[in-house]
Amino acid sequence: MAPKVFVPSPDRPPPVDTSGPLVWIRRNLFRDVPNTLMTLLGAYIAVTFVTAVVDWALIDAVWQAESRRECLDLVGRSGACWPGVFVWFENLIYGLYPKDQVWRINTGFLLLVVWMVPLWMPRVVSKVAIGLSAVMLYPFLASYFFLGGEKGLVWTALIAAGLWGLIWVWATALTETLTGKSVGTWLIGRLGRSGADEATQMRIRRGAALALFVVSVLLVAPAEFVEVRTQFWGGLFLTLVISGIGITFSLPAGILLALGRRSKMPVVATLCTVFIELFRSVPLITILFMFNTMLPLFLPAGTEVNQLVRAIVAVCLFAAAYMAEIIRGGLQAIPSGQYEAATSLGLGYWQTTTQVVLPQALKIMIPAIVGNFIGLFKDTTLVSIIGLFDLMNMARAVGEDSNWLGLFIEPFFVVTLIYFVFCFAMSCYSMNLERKLSAGRERS
Amino acid sequence: MTARMIEVRGLNKWYDQFHVLKDIDLTVRDGEKYVICGPSGSGKSTLIRCINQLEHHQEGDIVVDGIAVEKKGRNQRAIRSRVGMVFQSFNLFPHMTVLDNCTLTPLLGLGMPKAEAEEIAMTHLTRVGIAEQALKFPLQLSGGQQQRVAIARALTMRPKIMLFDEPTSALDPEMIKEVLNVMVELAEGGMTMICVTHEMGFARQVADRVVFMDGGEIVESAPPDAFFDSPTYDRSAAFLSHIL
Numbered sequence: 257m258a259p260k261v262f263v264p265s266p267d268r269p270p271p272v273d274t275s276g277p278l279v280w281i282r283r284n285l286f287r288d289v290p291n292t293l294m295t296l297l298g299a300y301i302a303v304t305f306v307t308a309v310v311d312w313a314l315i316d317a318v319w320q321a322e323s324r325r326e327c328l329d330l331v332g333r334s335g336a337c338w339p340g341v342f343v344w345f346e347n348l349i350y351g352l353y354p355k356d357q358v359w360r361i362n363t364g365f366l367l368l369v370v371w372m373v374p375l376w377m378p379r380v381v382s383k384v385a386i387g388l389s390a391v392m393l394y395p396f397l398a399s400y401f402f403l404g405g406e407k408g409l410v411w412t413a414l415i416a417a418g419l420w421g422l423i424w425v426w427a428t429a430l431t432e433t434l435t436g437k438s439v440g441t442w443l444i445g446r447l448g449r450s451g452a453d454e455a456t457q458m459r460i461r462r463g464a465a466l467a468l469f470v471v472s473v474l475l476v477a478p479a480e481f482v483e484v485r486t487q488f489w490g491g492l493f494l495t496l497v498i499s500g501i502g503i504t505f506s507l508p509a510g511i512l513l514a515l516g517r518r519s520k521m522p523v524v525a526t527l528c529t530v531f532i533e534l535f536r537s538v539p540l541i542t543i544l545f546m547f548n549t550m551l552p553l554f555l556p557a558g559t560e561v562n563q564l565v566r567a568i569v570a571v572c573l574f575a576a577a578y579m580a581e582i583i584r585g586g587l588q589a590i591p592s593g594q595y596e597a598a599t600s601l602g603l604g605y606w607q608t609t610t611q612v613v614l615p616q617a618l619k620i621m622i623p624a625i626v627g628n629f630i631g632l633f634k635d636t637t638l639v640s641i642i643g644l645f646d647l648m649n650m651a652r653a654v655g656e657d658s659n660w661l662g663l664f665i666e667p668f669f670v671v672t673l674i675y676f677v678f679c680f681a682m683s684c685y686s687m688n689l690e691r692k693l694s695a696g697r698e699r700s
Numbered sequence: 701m702t703a704r705m706i707e708v709r710g711l712n713k714w715y716d717q718f719h720v721l722k723d724i725d726l727t728v729r730d731g732e733k734y735v736i737c738g739p740s741g742s743g744k745s746t747l748i749r750c751i752n753q754l755e756h757h758q759e760g761d762i763v764v765d766g767i768a769v770e771k772k773g774r775n776q777r778a779i780r781s782r783v784g785m786v787f788q789s790f791n792l793f794p795h796m797t798v799l800d801n802c803t804l805t806p807l808l809g810l811g812m813p814k815a816e817a818e819e820i821a822m823t824h825l826t827r828v829g830i831a832e833q834a835l836k837f838p839l840q841l842s843g844g845q846q847q848r849v850a851i852a853r854a855l856t857m858r859p860k861i862m863l864f865d866e867p868t869s870a871l872d873p874e875m876i877k878e879v880l881n882v883m884v885e886l887a888e889g890g891m892t893m894i895c896v897t898h899e900m901g902f903a904r905q906v907a908d909r910v911v912f913m914d915g916g917e918i919v920e921s922a923p924p925d926a927f928f929d930s931p932t933y934d935r936s937a938a939f940l941s942h943i944l
Contacts, residue, residue, distance in 0.1 A: 596754050597791035597850075602781035602809040602857055611804060615795050 312336055313669070323659045340660035341670055348650050348667065348674075351490020357404075360481060361493050364401035368394060371422060374429035381432055386425050391504050393421030402497070405483030416472040423468060440464070486564040490645035492674060498568055498646065499633040505572040506632065507625070510579025514587060515609065517580065528580070535577035540638050543570045548642040567639045575632045582624045586617030619693050626686035630679045647671055702730040704763070705861055705892045706751060711760035713746065720746050721757065722916045728861075733893045735903040735924075738913035739939060744896040747913070748863045751894070752783040765860050781809060784854030788866040790846045792838035798825065798849050799834040805857040817856075824852035828882045844875025848882055855886075862886065864895040898943055904928065912936040 273279045285295040316335030318327045327337035341348075350358050371390045374380045397418030400407065407415065424439070431442040440461040444450055449460060489497065516528035535543065547570040551561065590613050598608040618625070640649030651667035654660055704727055711724040720743050728734055736744045749755040751762060753769060753776050762769040764779045793801050802821035806812045812820070825831045828848040830841075838846055847867055854862060864883065868876040880902050887893055887906040897903070903910050903924055910927040912920040912935075920933045931937040 591791075593787060593789050593791035594793065597785075597787065597793070599776075600752055600754065600780055600783070600785035601805045601853070602777055603805070604777060607808050611808065612793050616793075619795065 324661060324663050336666050336669070337660075337663060338666060340654055340657070340663040341666050343660070344650075344654045344657070344667065345670075347491055347653070348647065348670070349492045351494055351645055351650065352488040353484060353490070353493065354482075354488070357482060357484055360401045360404070360484075364398045365496070367397060367401070367422065371425055374425055377429055377433055379433045379436070380429050382428050382438065386428065389421040389425055391508075393418045395501075395504075397422065400481070402489070403484065403486070404481030407480070412473060412477055416469060416476045419472040419476055420465075420469050423472065424465075486562055489564065491650045492647045494564075494639075494644060495633075495636050495647040498564075498571055498636045498639060501568050502571040502575045502632050502636070503629050506575035506579040506628070509572070509576035510583050511614065513576060513580035514583035517584060518587060532577045532580050535574050536581065540571070540574050540635055541641055543574050544638060544642050546570070563642070564644065567642060567644055571632070571636060571639070574635075575628070578628055578631075579625070582621055582628055583617065585624070586621035587613060589620050590616050622686055622690050622693070626682055626689075630682050633679060633682070634675065647674065703766075704728070705730050705732070705765055706894070707761075707763040708747075708751070709761045711747075711750065711757055711762065713743075713750065713755070713757040713759075720916050721750070724760070724918055726911070726918065726921075728892060728894060730860075731890050731892055732908045733887050733906050734895070734909050734911055735907040736894065736896045736911045736913060737898055737900075737903070737939070738936075742913040743916040744913050745865050748785075748865055748894055748896055751861075751863060752780050752785055754785075781857055782860045784857065784859035784862045786847070786850050786854055786862065786864045786867045788869050790838070790843070790850045790870075792846055792850055792853070794838050797835050797837055798830070798841070801838065801849060802834075802853045802856050805853070809857055820856055821852070824855045825849070827855075827885075828852045829878075842875060843871045844878045847871065847875075847879045851879075851882055851886070861892045861894070864893065864897065866896050866898075868897065868899060900928070900940075900943060912939070914939075 286292045312334065313336050316331050318330050318335055318337050318339065321327045321330070321337065321339045324337055324340060327335075327339070346355070346358070350361055353361060368390070371386075371394055374386050375383055380386070395418075396414040400411070400415045400418075427439045431437055431439050435442055437445065440457075441450075443464055444452070444457055444460055447460065449456065452460075513528050513532055516524045517532060519525045519528070544567060547566045548563065551566055552559075555561065594612055594616070595608060598612045603611070636646055637648040639646050640652070645653065648671060651671040652664070654667040655662055655664040657663075706726065706728040708724055708726040711721050711726075712719070713721040724743075724747060726734075726747075736747065738744055746755055750757050751764065756771075765782050767775055767779055767782075769775070769779060792798075793804070796804070799818065799821055802825060803814070803817040806817035806820050807814065810817075822831055822834065825834055828851055830845055830848050830852065833841055833845060833849075838849065841849065851862075851867075867883070868879050871879060876899070880899060883893075883895070883902065884906055893906075895902070895907075907924045909921055910924050911918055912927070912931075912933065914935050920927065920931060920936045922932075927936070928940065931940060
């Protein structure tokens with residue numbers, strides 16, 4: 257028998273590339289004949305569409321003209337007529353707000369940004385308080401910037417409270433970032449009273465807060481802006497005001513309604529259920545009409561409720577009802593064991609709700625909540641139906657201007673882009689929030 | 701004679717038509733350890749859940765540390781703060797770190813300053829041997845570790861009685877041991893305990909009395925030696941032969 261010799265089997269061919277862009281293309285776009293055909297067809301449609309839009313919006317477009325007639329004479333309908341949008345652009349953003357007062361709107365929104373910046377500063381710990389102050393105090397400051405006019409005693413105090421909040425937020429942000437202490441502790445340290453007993457320290461804190469409030473009142477009292485009545489509000493500004501108030505109102509109100517609907521107290525549960533079902537079963541347009549035309553009939557004669565206020569109230573109630581059902585979905589996803597554990601640890605209803613249940617429920621529902629915010633932002637276009645000139649209605653107004661008669665596509669195109677930017681930003685923020693909240697917390 | 705910690709008299713409970721607990725009488729004195737066992741559906745868990753009022757009963761009296769449970773539940777919090785509870789499914793709060801899970805009650809329920817609350821939490825976490833995991837989130841721990849955290853969390857409110865509702869049923873054999881060790885240590889420290897469990901080794905080692913339930917009734921209650929060596933009731937004998 258011949259001795260056994262080891263004969264290596266012949267080399268196998270090297271494996272086909274399994275990664276890299278070329279492989280991806282080959283595998284996903286040109287795998288076989290039908291696949292290749294679909295790819296080519298898709299590419300054809302995409303290219304045609306994109307070039308058509310680019311041709312219309314950029315290449316064939318008219319950039320300088322005095323009227324739509326002039327545009328039509330130059331390129332006909334094949335190119336966009338941007339001058340109309342340029343002329344109206346400020347109105348699209350600010351409505352009919354007086355041009356020399358527009359800086360107040362810009363400052364008002366800038367203040368919100370300034371107010372929120374500390375929320376993204378890593379060493380700041382009082383983020384909840386800062387967020388709450390933005391919701392509770394900022395509106396006073398902003399509404400005076402937007403509205404202006406004479407301010408009575410109460411108004412002055414409220415605006416001062418707003419300014420107080422802003423100063424407090426930044427004082428907190430600075431001391432927490434630089435020294436790691438809260439403003440109060442830092443101040444007590446600077447005064448050399450860290451050793452003092454709790455009552456004294458409390459007095460110092462209260463005193464400092466009061467002193468700051470007095471300073472704010474003194475700062476606010478002499479400042480006075482020209483009144484700009486809400487009839488002149490419009491454009492993106494109005495859209496942001498309505499949807500901003502709607503969004504900030506709908507979340508807390510929705511939480512309360514959802515908790516109320518699940519309450520064991522029959523009266524509370526019934527009232528909340530009736531409210532939610534009533535507002536969810538009626539289209540927003542109907543509610544807007546109701547509030548606009550019928551509310552004044554129910555109010556005592558002579559009471560005049562601003563039309564914008566009516567619209568905002570309608571939007572808020574409608575949004576709250578929808579938000580309530582979203583939150584309720586989140587609450588139902590929390591296993592009963594969580595409630596049992598919290599109650600068996602001696603926590604009461606509100607402690608269980610705020611510490612254990614809501615943080616988990618809201619986190620689960622972030623996509624749905626932000627989805628609702630986006631929906632609300634877009635739904636505010638409906639206020640044009642009751643004659644408010646929001647961004648959408650302002651865009652329509654361009655084509656009714658005698659110089660730009662019939663110019664509808666261009667302003668709508670721009671408005672679409674504006675809506676897209678805002679909604680997409682919200683969507684991105686939601687995704688970012690989800691990632692941040694789940695980082696390192698769960699295995700999966 | 702030591703004080704009566706838990707006294708249950710003539711307890712009856714129904715789920716609609718279904719009679720879950722039938723005329724239960726049970727007295728647990730300060731420092732005593734009771735083990736409750738029995739087939740599933742026999743009302744063991746329901747009984748201990750009635751003691752801290754996670755379930756409400758229809759008839760009978762429950763007195764915990766001298767406080768009578770009121771039907772309307774006005775003194776529920778006073779009772780719950782005396783009774784620690786450990787669940788089969790741990791029920792840790794997944795959005796908080798282990799440490800935050802354990803400081804919740806000292807901070808909110810007992811109103812302690814943060815530093816003190818953390819100190820107490822760390823003491824108990826050390827006691828159950830899990831201090832080095834304090835900054836992790838519950839879902840990053842194994843089942844046994846989670847259950848030990850749950851025990852530590854219940855201890856932070858300084859309960860006089862600990863209730864265990866099948867604390868090891870959801871665990872692997874290896875992890876069962878680490879949890880039982882903590883429970884044995886707790887028992888040796890003198891805690892009053894009622895454990896619903898089928899860990900008969902544990903029952904033999906620490907229980908002062910073993911209670912056997914069947915069909916919503918307490919059918920046998922005896923010291924562990926008597927219970928294991930000469931069960932007087934057929935059903936408990938059959939049950940023991942299955943699990944021993």
